[in-house]
Amino acid sequence: MFVLVQPYLAWQHLLLTKLSRVWDADNPGYSLRTFMGHSTAVISLDFHPNKDDLICSCDWDGGIRYWSINNGSCSRVFRGGTALLRFQSHLGRYLAAATDNVVSILDVETQECRQTLQGHAKSISSVCWDSTGEFLASVSEDSVRVWAVGSGSEWDCVHELSCNGNKVHSCVFHPTYPSLLVIGCYQTLELWNMAENKTMALPAHDGLIAALAVSNLTGLVASASHDKTVKLWR
Template sequence: MDRFVEDGSLDDSGESCLSQDDIDPRDTVDVSKGFTFAEVNTVRASTSKVVCCHFSSDGKLLASAGHDKKAVLWYTDTLTPKATLEGHASMITDVRFSPGMPLLATSSFDKTVRVWDADNPGHSLWTFMGHNAAVMSLDFHPNKDDLICSCDEDGEIRYWSINNGSCARVFKGGMYQMRFQPRVGRYLAAAAGNVISILDVETPACRQTLQGHTKPIHSVCWNSTGDLLASVSEDAVRVWTLGSGSEGECVHELSCNGNKFYSCVFHPTYPSLLAIGCYQSLELWNMSENQMMSLPAHDGIIAALAVSNVTGLVASASHDKSVKLWK
């Protein structure tokens, strides 16, 4: 729950430990020599903590939301607001754009999921009710426009049909955050406690569980090809392979001996780089070379990161009430 409700203290930047894998050298970047990554825009996004953000598939819009119960749509090129989405009765925990349609979905402590028309966001198209606890996360299937998934803090996962506004399936296994594998959408990664379940979307059997974190997992993210999954707990980042070959193997690990970790996203241009949101700082971790670069970024926890593979932008959302763009 730290990502939503708590701020840590500023400590020394985390130390890295092991990292081993063969990565195409064209993908690697030396974060200590000539590589640049800088803030390009910032906006005070809320009157209270911002805990989630996401880019539209064309990269033209950014959505942010959090404790003030509202979601805001921003034009990415100017960071000026397009619309404010109101309707939830409690804080918003997650916000996601549909990959294929102009739709946006939000999850909330009010136990509901709302689906909005990003082009006409005056009111929600659907309000999905059925969860008996705070809804912690949600995601759209990458190529089944009708399918949306959500999970609550009791560990219940629900599949919803946007076409008919009903719950299509209920099962257990996800509590904190869930993300569909991009492109093919064969797997759903769902974090509960210190374990990640990799669920087969069709069956929906649990294909495997990824174990190794000692503390609760705050965040999970896939790389753009869907063959690597990164997971973040406050004291560690682990990267797992889920493509061909050694599935479910941890291929990179970063341990934190100081500043806590809260969020992560794969860099849109350099696949060997992982951006990690910490308390006040943004860490860039070159997994292949095990190099770190630390950037002062916010005045609070960086609760969420998002990436646009179209524009190459990275967005950070923070408890300091601001959203920033980086490139």
């Protein structure tokens, strides 16, 4: 059962800029590195799961850049995503990049597009990998889809959930129960048991749940909302 562990107040000031920063988690006032080079505002970024030196970012114009955290240099520049991107969990072989209602699966080493995932009618607001890197979930206003990783063109949609007018915005696979997808909606968390195709709504926030994150170490789920709070669940 999902229970609230602890609410934390978060102050957020949204400012779209052309640069990215990496901060020291143990010393929040210290910025380890600043990355500059994008021609438009940076929309999304992600750390590679097993290459400690690699971070990736994308901007409004679909420009994607690989950066070295150690020296701050840009190692690669290419195009492929305008909304958000996420490295494949565990393996890091693929990069999922969303543009409008399509997810492009890019080869991390070659930047070649391996697969284009289509099926959403509206713009995708969130993508996430499960902890094994074998499944990818994508969320838009009209539906939630879960895709199975394949070779070549064998990427199949194995689960689909209609949103039925509910405002959905974010998603994350539960760190303890792999068949459970946590979906961030307006004021509620939707717990989708994909094995049984059943959902349960949990009152969570006073606004839209904009982002979700998990800790595989503790089994906790974090939710961040437009109501300016961050909450931890287990």
